[in-house]
Amino acid sequence: MPRPASGAAATRPEPPAAPRADCIADSAGGLTFDVEAPERADSWDTALLFRRRGGRGGPADELRLPLVPSGESRLRAVLPSTVRLPEGRWDAFETAPGAEPVRLTSGVNDLRTITDRHPDPGSGPVAVRIPYATKHGNLSLRSWLRAPHAEAGDLLVRDGEVVVEGRLHGVRAGRGAVIEARRRLDPSHIRTAPVTGDGSHFSATLVYAWFADVWEGAEEPWDLWLRPTGEDGAVAVRIARILDDVADKKAVYSYPARPLATPRGPAMAGPYYTVDNDLSVRIGVRATPG
Structure with missing residues (x-):
């Protein structure tokens, strides 16, 4: 050959x-x-x-x-x-x-x-x-x-809490509106924060200490939803940030985490965007929410 x-x-x-x-x-x-x-x-x-x-x-x-x-x-x-x-x-x-x-x-x-x-x-x-x-x-x-949609705006990170602001589309924030933080591991665990705003705009303060009592020591996300009124049957809306040109905010937007005392020891807490650009809060042991 x-x-x-x-x-x-x-x-x-x-x-x-x-x-x-x-x-x-x-x-x-x-x-x-x-x-x-x-x-x-x-x-x-x-x-x-x-x-x-x-x-x-x-x-x-x-x-x-x-x-x-x-x-x-x-x-x-x-x-x-x-x-x-x-x-x-x-x-x-x-x-x-x-x-x-x-x-x-x-x-x-x-x-x-x-x-x-x-x-x-x-x-x-x-x-x-x-x-x-x-x-x-x-x-x-x-x-x-x-439809409807809750567009996240500025996030103000402070010691022990984060202020979430945004704008509603297709629904208005009425009397009794709240932001719900739902524990992803067990959605029956919900923490609520009252919403202030003029109907289309919303603002609420989430206190990290609310999440400390059920933290089990691993990385744990809480997903943020907005319930537009306090009435029974009001459908909650997932809070996200999609009205810009960034397809993957998790890799681009980074917010500082703050120390959090828990029954299991010290932790860190902070907001972050998921792979779908939805807004969540993460409790964990790392210095940043990742």
Whole structure:
């Protein structure tokens, strides 16, 4: 069997580079995607495909948008603000008839127009889509669809407590409104703080000592909800921060933890955002809530 000459190395063709997509957002929350396609710039049969991560592959877990020639060796697709995506993470692909979908890499995401959005508090569901690059550099969308919604604003961290402020959408804070901290390990454990505000705005102070008596010594989160009135049957709303351009606040927003005395010994307490950008308080032994 012939062998390559001494010093010669077998070469393999490099796999084609994954196509890159740039994205720009408009002020209403619509997204325009431009896909680099020098070999397909005149193609009219390709599509931008979004698949919901963890979905079952049914119609509700896929969205196809036509990709049309847009000059300069590019194809363009538009996701209007009126098209609602179920909540979750959506991975982006380019697809053509008879070919397997190709994962798109993330280019430039221009999200300046959706930074600190302020939709009408009395309008319909709050719908947010934020494009982002995964840890492998691929393009994905994080989608939220909340009705009603409690948008977290400033957090004032003080010794022994945190002041939570925000704005309500689709519901108003009435008489007897409270913020509920629900222990994730056992949701029957609830601590409440009275809400002050003018109906759409809310503010409440959470005292860390309220959580000390049931702490068991491990990292323990308490999830924050807002119950808009004290009436029986009033539906509580999860407090989150989604009306900006940060898809993953847990990795970006960091708040100091404060010492907390508990029956099991010293602990630390502080607020943090979960992987879904929901607001929680964590009791643990670390210096920061992570």
